[in-house]
Amino acid sequence: MSAKKMTVLQILPSLVAGGSERGTVDVAQALVQAGHRALVISAGGRMVNELHDKGAAHFTWPSDSKNPLTILANSQKLVAFIKEHQVDLIHARSRAPAWSVYLASKQAGVPFITTFHAAYKGKMPWKRLYNSVMTCGARVIAVSKFVSKHIAENYEITDWRIVPILRGIDLSVFDPAKITAERKEKFLQAAGVPAGVPMILVPGRLSPIKGQELTLRALAQVKQPFFAVIMGPDQGRVEYRNFLNDLAKDLGLRNKTSFLPGGDMPAAYAAATLVLSTSLVAEGCPRVPVEAQAMGAPVIATALGGTFETIKSGETGWLVPKGDLDALVGAINTALKMSPEERARMVRAGQAFVRANFDMKQMCAKTLKVYEEVLNEFKADK
Known part of the structure; x- marks a missing residue:
């Protein structure tokens, strides 16, 4: 699959600032540089311009909403989006949009992965259910061994689906x-x-x-x-x-x-x-x-x-x-x-x-490898 052009959609609440936002932009840049298409859905923010500068496309949706009706509406809208833009794989980086992705991926017939950017707390049953969608992807990227351990200890998930990938920074910027x-x-x-x-x-x-x-x-x-x-x-x-x-x-x-x-x-x-x-x-x-x-x-x-x-x-x-x-x-x-x-x-x-x-290039290379593995598995299962 690595020789084939991928269209990857990343979805997150916003692009204001933060670790998940930075990772989204970095991976989008790596996709474009490798000859793939990088699409991002978020509620917007100051990093959208940077994303455009990297060659990725951004679409402004209310993906930051935790309202169940909005999540459901986003899922239906996402089904049409996947078909229109011929999306091969979706990468969900937060819980609310991950629910929309979970519902849409089943209808549209495309695989998705998630990233745990933190050790989500959830002692109450309803909270654990809300968090659990992050373990439903074909792969679950964990940003550290600490997060990997948290996932394994708190959710029913096979170990091989958890992929630890440390967050990287751009060493050409922090030089x-x-x-x-x-x-x-x-x-x-x-x-x-x-x-x-x-x-x-x-x-x-x-x-x-x-x-x-x-x-x-x-x-x-x-x-x-x-x-x-x-x-x-x-x-x-x-x-x-x-x-x-x-x-x-x-x-x-x-x-x-x-x-x-x-x-x-x-x-x-x-x-x-x-x-x-x-x-x-x-x-x-x-x-x-x-x-x-x-x-x-x-x-x-x-x-x-x-x-x-x-x-x-x-x-x-x-x-x-x-x-x-x-x-x-x-x-x-x-x-x-x-x-x-x-x-x-x-x-x-x-x-x-x-x-x-913590080199960003290592992080991006490992992430793109996960994309390729999931798509190869998905193709083989068809």
């Missing part, structure tokens, strides 16, 4: 050699970082589960010079953003912190002395630790979920227990006190680790 001194200086000025002061970068959307409150409380106990940049959109959480601003002032960090909604991420990492990723919930395969290491920035992250697979604690960065203020303060102090030789050794180890395990 320290491409960051000029001017780019770094431009970022530092935009962030208000004083000259000569070590910069601590805290990337991620502003949300209580991302641990920004804990981070600020830890920074208030750090005695060494630093300036922290809290970098990420509030996504409408204005009250939380205001809370963090007020907390920074109350903790005496008014002249030691700034908040940026976004910016040049590669330059931000390259300019950072240290990166913090203090999530309070387990993530499937967080990108921040990987991106930071690729750019040569030591990183401290929470020892939860897929994060264990993104950092070798003590070698490429540090892992600290969830919500442990003292451990976080201690790790920050250790990082800021590193000698140039210790830092250089950690940077080299981190970059080698990322190149070996």
